[in-house]
Amino acid sequence: MPKPLPLTQHAHQIIRAHLTPDDYAIDATAGNGHDTVFLARHAAHVFAFDIQKQAIKNTKKRLHDEGFSNKVTLYHRSHQYLAEAIPLQFHQRIKVITFNLGYLPGSDKQIITQAESTLKALGASLQLLAPNGLITLLIYPGHSGGDTEYLSIQHWLSQSSEQLHINIIESARIRPGSPLLYVLQKTTFNNTLDKP
Ligand SMILES: C[S@@+](CC[C@H](N)C(=O)[O-])C[C@H]1O[C@@H](n2cnc3c(N)ncnc32)[C@H](O)[C@@H]1O
Secondary structure, eight states, rough: OOOOOOHHHHHHHHHHHHOOOOOOOHHHHHSTTTHHHHHHHHHSSSEEEEEOOOHHHHHHHHHHHTTTTEEEEESSSSSGGGHHHHHGTTOOOEEEEEEEEETTTTSSOOBBHHHHHHHHHHHHHHHEEEEEEEEEEOOOSSSTTTTHHHHHHHHHHSSTTTTTTEEEEOOOSSOOTTTTEEEEOOOOTOOOTOOO
């Protein structure tokens, strides 16, 4: 039997099917730059955010090494300011926004995404997304602090359900607190994931 894909790769597969080389994308949690490089490979331009200096440095280096520096604008800033930071001309033209929540791997596990700023960033994402645009949201309810963030996101989603088509993908091996991948698509009148 083929090995099930890790959720990070599952998210990439979904994004890959959705992005064209003319599209714009946002990485809301740049971290070590894996997702930023992936988006830069498949989009026209990427806006990437992180609050940690180390994350920005790691992402900058990875982009340089992979030859994508000129396709990415990096912001050392919280994703709650997505809408303020990204020039107006790109608003409602963003095709994909990725969130990979939690802490920076290989760094201080106390510095994690927080429910309050994550929800602000999700709200801003709705303003920035193009019609039918996607948000991929990788959530870690099992991490310290991740459970509170997870519950807040669930509540936010229950209030935003008219604007979003929601698809939840679970880890292959489900244990209490296993990570979850939410794929959210901004709906227009007649469109869903099934009817692009
Ligand atoms: C799991 S890591 C992201 C992994 C990354 N996408 C990659 O491909 O390497 C989560 C990141 O979110 C960042 N973060 C935490 N709070 C944030 C915020 N308010 N705005 C932007 N980034 C934040 C952390 O600093 C950390 O680097």
